[in-house]
Amino acid sequence: MTLRDSERYSRQILFQGMGQAGQQRLLDARVVVLGCGALGSFQAGALARAGVGRLRIVDRDYVELSNLQRQWLFDQCDLEQGLPKAVAAARKLAQINSDIFIEPVVADLVPGNADELLGDTDLILDGTDNFETRYLINDYAVSNARPWVYGAAVGSYGITMAVVPGRTACLRCVYPDPPSGVQPTCETTGVLGSVTSLIASLQVSEALKILCGGGPSRKITTVDVWSGEIRQVAEPGPQAECPACGRREFPYLNGERRAPVSLCGRNAVQIHERARPVDLKELAERLAPIGVVRANEFALRFEMPPYLMTVFPDGRAIVKGTTDVGVARSLYARFIGG
Numbered sequence: 001m002t003l004r005d006s007e008r009y010s011r012q013i014l015f016q017g018m019g020q021a022g023q024q025r026l027l028d029a030r031v032v033v034l035g036c037g038a039l040g041s042f043q044a045g046a047l048a049r050a051g052v053g054r055l056r057i058v059d060r061d062y063v064e065l066s067n068l069q070r071q072w073l074f075d076q077c078d079l080e081q082g083l084p085k086a087v088a089a090a091r092k093l094a095q096i097n098s099d100i101f102i103e104p105v106v107a108d109l110v111p112g113n114a115d116e117l118l119g120d121t122d123l124i125l126d127g128t129d130n131f132e133t134r135y136l137i138n139d140y141a142v143s144n145a146r147p148w149v150y151g152a153a154v155g156s157y158g159i160t161m162a163v164v165p166g167r168t169a170c171l172r173c174v175y176p177d178p179p180s181g182v183q184p185t186c187e188t189t190g191v192l193g194s195v196t197s198l199i200a201s202l203q204v205s206e207a208l209k210i211l212c213g214g215g216p217s218r219k220i221t222t223v224d225v226w227s228g229e230i231r232q233v234a235e236p237g238p239q240a241e242c243p244a245c246g247r248r249e250f251p252y253l254n255g256e257r258r259a260p261v262s263l264c265g266r267n268a269v270q271i272h273e274r275a276r277p278v279d280l281k282e283l284a285e286r287l288a289p290i291g292v293v294r295a296n297e298f299a300l301r302f303e304m305p306p307y308l309m310t311v312f313p314d315g316r317a318i319v320k321g322t323t324d325v326g327v328a329r330s331l332y333a334r335f336i337g338g
């Protein structure tokens with residue numbers, strides 16, 4: 001450790017739980033922040049300041065005006081420059097700490113690139129916004145014995161749990177399957193910046209502790225910053241009947257659970273979801289404040305220029321206005337839920 005490191009991280013080194021040895025482990029650590037939205041941008045900033053030696057920032061989106069309310073790393077200049085979030089984040093992080101290595105990756109996690117994006121790391125931080133991706137992270141983490149820290153927030157509510165394969169429950173021990181039907185998302189229900197930063201802060205604390213060699217807190221924490229309620233329950237430990245860590249089945253990583261997507265005509269993408277019954281009337285009510293919605297019992301059309309999304313009762317959707325499969329998936333996750 002250099003003299004500059006000793007000075008920069010002195011307050012953290014003084015902290016008993018960490019010490020010089022813990023700080024050295026952080027400097028040697030490789031962490032991936034997956035998704036650089038409200039959770040991820042906070043996590044990335046905190047980990048860069050704490051001196052995690054190698055940070056990979058993965059995100060597929062660009063900075064938008066509606067992000068600035070809660071995505072701490074970004075500012076209006078990033079928006080004017082039209083920067084991808086991963087790139088904007090890397091620039092900010094380099095100003096915060098130029099002594100660490102930062103690798104921005106503009107990409108969407110899919111089974112085919114999981115090894116490339118999540119390999120060579122000691123820990124994965126969940127900054128994603130949909131369950132499909134979280135179950136993929138869980139499959140990858142469990143099959144590769146890699147710790148990861150789950151976190152999610154919408155409205156004023158948030159939840160987090162650290163997963164250390166072999167020692168704690170994994171996501172599927174607690175929630176064997178992703179929630180079905182329409183889920184509230186930040187686009188439809190809104191989200192407070194205070195709950196995302198709180199959840200991200202708890203995730204970062206767990207990450208630092210695990211990286212320093214301490215055990216995870218072994219709790220599932222849920223918070224509602226509006227009602228002021230904070231609840232914790234003990235995580236149940238690894239479950240023998242868990243499909244992932246018990247039976248070692250990894251359908252999300254093998255791509256079996258991913259709804260296939262295809263190009264559909266000119267400038268449109270179809271998401272062939274079939275097992276996600278959607279209440280079109282309820283979805284119409286959710287989407288009404290953010291775009292033009294027309295719905296009947298057979299389909300719902302949602303206009304949000306330049307896109308037009310048509311959703312069917314079985315969950316299938318056609319997204320017009322793009323040929324980019326990732327964009328279509330991202331819109332589906334944002335508006336229907338993922």
Ligand SMILES: [Zn+2]
Nearest residue numbers: 170173242245
């Ligand atoms: Zn499990």
